Amino acid sequence: MRAALEASRKSVNVAVLSKVHPLRSHSAAAQGGINAALGDEDTWEAHAFDTVKGSDYLADQDAAEVLCKEAPADIIELENMGTVFSRREDGRLQQRPFGGAGFPRTCYVGDITGQAILHVVWEQLIKAGVPTYEEWFVTSLVVEDGACRGVIAMEMRSGQVQAIAAKAVILATGGLGRVYQPTTNSLISTGDGMSLAYRAGAPLMDMEFVQFHPTTLKDSGVLLTEGARGEGAYLLNSLGERFMARYAPQKMELAPRDVVSRAEQTEIDEGRGVDGCVLLDLRHLGEERIRERLWQINDLAQDLAGTDILKEPVAVRPGMHYHMGGVKTDINGATLLPGLYAAGECACVSVHGGNRLGGNSLLETVVFGRRAGAAAADCASAAAPHNVSQAAVADQERALKAVLERSRREDTTASIRHEMGTTMTAKLSVFRTEKEMAQAVEKMRELKEHYRSLGVQDKGRVFNFDLANYVELGYLLDCAECIAAAALARRESRGAHSRRDFPERDDESWLRHSLSYHTPDGPRLDHTPVTVTRWQPERRAY
Amino acid sequence: MEARLRVRRFDPESGDGARYQSYALEVPSYATVLDTLLQIRDDLDGSLALRCSCRSAICGSCAMRINGQARLACKTKVLALAPDGEEITVEPMGNMPVIKDLVTDMASFWSKVKAIGPWLQPVGPSPKREYLVPQETTRDLTEVMACIMCGACVSDCATLETELGLGKDPDATFLGPAALAKAYRFVADPRDGADGQRLLALSRAEGIWDCTRCNICVEVCPKGVAPLEQILALRRKAIEAGYEENLGARHTLEFEKTVRESAWL
Numbered sequence: 001m002r003a004a005l006e007a008s009r010k011s012v013n014v015a016v017l018s019k020v021h022p023l024r025s026h027s028a029a030a031q032g033g034i035n036a037a038l039g040d041e042d043t044w045e046a047h048a049f050d051t052v053k054g055s056d057y058l059a060d061q062d063a064a065e066v067l068c069k070e071a072p073a074d075i076i077e078l079e080n081m082g083t084v085f086s087r088r089e090d091g092r093l094q095q096r097p098f099g100g101a102g103f104p105r106t107c108y109v110g111d112i113t114g115q116a117i118l119h120v121v122w123e124q125l126i127k128a129g130v131p132t133y134e135e136w137f138v139t140s141l142v143v144e145d146g147a148c149r150g151v152i153a154m155e156m157r158s159g160q161v162q163a164i165a166a167k168a169v170i171l172a173t174g175g176l177g178r179v180y181q182p183t184t185n186s187l188i189s190t191g192d193g194m195s196l197a198y199r200a201g202a203p204l205m206d207m208e209f210v211q212f213h214p215t216t217l218k219d220s221g222v223l224l225t226e227g228a229r230g231e232g233a234y235l236l237n238s239l240g241e242r243f244m245a246r247y248a249p250q251k252m253e254l255a256p257r258d259v260v261s262r263a264e265q266t267e268i269d270e271g272r273g274v275d276g277c278v279l280l281d282l283r284h285l286g287e288e289r290i291r292e293r294l295w296q297i298n299d300l301a302q303d304l305a306g307t308d309i310l311k312e313p314v315a316v317r318p319g320m321h322y323h324m325g326g327v328k329t330d331i332n333g334a335t336l337l338p339g340l341y342a343a344g345e346c347a348c349v350s351v352h353g354g355n356r357l358g359g360n361s362l363l364e365t366v367v368f369g370r371r372a373g374a375a376a377a378d379c380a381s382a383a384a385p386h387n388v389s390q391a392a393v394a395d396q397e398r399a400l401k402a403v404l405e406r407s408r409r410e411d412t413t414a415s416i417r418h419e420m421g422t423t424m425t426a427k428l429s430v431f432r433t434e435k436e437m438a439q440a441v442e443k444m445r446e447l448k449e450h451y452r453s454l455g456v457q458d459k460g461r462v463f464n465f466d467l468a469n470y471v472e473l474g475y476l477l478d479c480a481e482c483i484a485a486a487a488l489a490r491r492e493s494r495g496a497h498s499r500r501d502f503p504e505r506d507d508e509s510w511l512r513h514s515l516s517y518h519t520p521d522g523p524r525l526d527h528t529p530v531t532v533t534r535w536q537p538e539r540r541a542y
Numbered sequence: 543m544e545a546r547l548r549v550r551r552f553d554p555e556s557g558d559g560a561r562y563q564s565y566a567l568e569v570p571s572y573a574t575v576l577d578t579l580l581q582i583r584d585d586l587d588g589s590l591a592l593r594c595s596c597r598s599a600i601c602g603s604c605a606m607r608i609n610g611q612a613r614l615a616c617k618t619k620v621l622a623l624a625p626d627g628e629e630i631t632v633e634p635m636g637n638m639p640v641i642k643d644l645v646t647d648m649a650s651f652w653s654k655v656k657a658i659g660p661w662l663q664p665v666g667p668s669p670k671r672e673y674l675v676p677q678e679t680t681r682d683l684t685e686v687m688a689c690i691m692c693g694a695c696v697s698d699c700a701t702l703e704t705e706l707g708l709g710k711d712p713d714a715t716f717l718g719p720a721a722l723a724k725a726y727r728f729v730a731d732p733r734d735g736a737d738g739q740r741l742l743a744l745s746r747a748e749g750i751w752d753c754t755r756c757n758i759c760v761e762v763c764p765k766g767v768a769p770l771e772q773i774l775a776l777r778r779k780a781i782e783a784g785y786e787e788n789l790g791a792r793h794t795l796e797f798e799k800t801v802r803e804s805a806w807l
């Protein structure tokens with residue numbers, strides 16, 4: 001939506017197309033905040049350094065510089081648009097400390113920051129009169145004469161398949177969390193944009209880097225914000241120790257997420273966990289602070305875990321949360337396929353490298369959404385009109401009809417999705433080994449084979465979620481296969497990619513991005529250099 | 543434990559009317575109604591249609607009527623409603639046309655939200671940095687802004703039910719609690735400069751004075767937005783601003799006058 005808003009400011013004909021109503025997007029689930037160096041003592045350079053160090057030096061430093069330099073103006077714009085950011089005594093924006101950051105630089109709206117910003121940007125879209133096509137499900141990109149010329153999409157309400165021609169297309173489809181089970185991600189986070197771009201010939205980058213968030217609820221896998229630790233919550237093991245003292249003596253609970261998740265997993269693996277979890281203790285923060293700043297997680301812990309965080313610690317564990325990789329773009333959102341842009345979690349600029357800092361993902365959507373919107377508008381202004389061939393629509397319709405004609409068998413979309421998700425969690429989690437990753441690669445190939453012959457039970461066309469879920473599973477399997485293959489190939493430990501068999505970072509061989517190209521036989525891997533501007537890789541300690 | 547759901551089904555392509563279908567399945571003790579519906583879709587019946595996404599009561603997709611009351615399916619535990627394995631009835635939201643199973647047509651809901659001019663309308667040039675706003679104000683605003691547009695309040699709104707029952711065009715009915723709470727969020731925002739126009743528009747027919755104060759919106763809201771309280775606050779502000787040329791305001795003022803002068807209700 002931020003991209004569309006920017007494009008509309010450049011007076012091009014723009015529309016938003018989304019498989020759900022835009023307010024249902026996963027950005028709403030971002031709780032803790034959005035970073036910008038706004039404080040008197042803070043600088044954008046410090047923010048960029050923290051981002052690069054947090055990334056374990058895999059971020060492209062030119063991209064991290066853009067992100068952090070442009071952050072303050074974008075946050076102020078969001079505020080001026082109406083975002084109700086929390087304030088200091090003097091009425092200025094309040095900022096809270098977040099993991100891996102040298103300053104308190106995370107602006108927030110309680111613990112509903114994503115929802116607050118998402119709604120405000122939607123309001124601006126209405127104000128700008130940008131049409132939104134709600135509940136249109138994209139099934140493929142139109143590529144003709146070597147450029148992206150639009151999308152093929154199914155209107156959920158009618159089930160009709162149509163081509164929507166466009167001189168430029170921006171993917172802003174979010175993450176792929178549903179590759180894993182469990183995950184903090186929404187049910188709609190099914191890697192659509194990544195798979196669409198991949199199939200259309202644009203490479204994916206750094207797919208092996210999957211973030212496990214240190215504080216997710218045990219049963220439901222739902223997220224409790226890093227803001228809890230930002231406000232001062234402790235992590236305890238079964239002995240009641242603040243175990244982070246052993247892993248990150250300076251930053252303690254506010255080390256970056258990969259560091260904290262590894263520490264938690266180590267405590268659990270070495271027998272100091274509590275029922276497969278560690279404990280997040282907020283009691284000393286006091287009721288008033290929790291009610292004012294962390295009310296959503298107070299409700300979630302009560303509703304989903306039956307725990308009153310005012311009275312007792314809540315059991316949490318590392319859970320799949322975010323994906324650092326995505327469609328490779330430049331700092332203007334352009335992918336390697338002409339006419340195709342990407343921004344947000346589905347893109348890989350890369351600002352997050354091997355590990356994203358909390359508060360940088362909402363920021364990425366705003367900064368690079370804006371930049372992609374402007375660049376795509378320029379691209380569209382310069383492009384000649386092009387009529388999309390109707391053959392692509394007929395092909396897509398035929399493919400969907402074939403699925404509808406197959407009956408539901410023992411293997412179902414749900415059973416394959418479950419097998420994919422549990423395999424990925426078992427084999428490609430916080431700690432990884434050669435053997436397990438190889439098994440995952442093999443398993444994903446096998447599941448892809450099964451996938452091709454799956455049928456669906458719902459034979460109608462109106463709101464056929466059975467059919468949509470089938471198509472989504474295809475996207476997920478593409479992503480899963482790329483994650484497993486790229487992870488297996490990277491023989492080092494960096495950021496969230498932590499191998500038991502290669503425990504050290506290896507800058508000589510692996511200070512480079514991985515690329516995944518689509519082939520009929522699975523991903524073809526390649527590499528590209530990391531851009532280093534001013535920070536040479538150093539040992540990473542917190 | 544066993545969950546038993548009785549779900550209202552409707553397939554627009556079948557030519558048949560709505561019907562109820564019962565399901566019984568094993569679910570974990572922490573299962574929500576949404577978990578149970580998704581398990582039905584995965585294991586028993588792939589044709590069951592419902593909207594859902596975040597599973598954590600923030601995206602607003604899965605409002606539906608559960609045992610006769612609008613709730614978020616992801617925020618409603620099976621065990622809490624059916625401690626002894628009672629059957630739970632699941633139906634689509636009310637006051638909106640049903641498209642398929644639990645999926646409703648929310649077009650009128652969104653057009654009403656859009657009708658209130660739902661964006662900040664500041665007067666004068668933007669400040670160089672952020673607007674200075676007291677934290678107490680942002681705290682109050684955030685409570686209303688926490689609305690996730692799920693539609694639960696509109697589903698169960700008694701005024702709307704009456705008006706729709708009388709056959710009124712849905713777009714010409716009461717603006718409803720969600721849109722009015724959203725309107726209050728702007729009127730109460732010190733950065734917004736369009737209070738006058740907003741209050742004038744909201745004082746017209748189908749606006750703030752159409753609410754019958756039944757309080758159901760407060761009861762069903764899953765996010766504590768308390769739409770009725772915001773509607774009453776808008777009424778006070780409208781009267782203070784002098785927008786009295788309507789039945790609702792005149793009634794209130796006459797009422798106040800009678801009590802003041804005669805001490806009689």
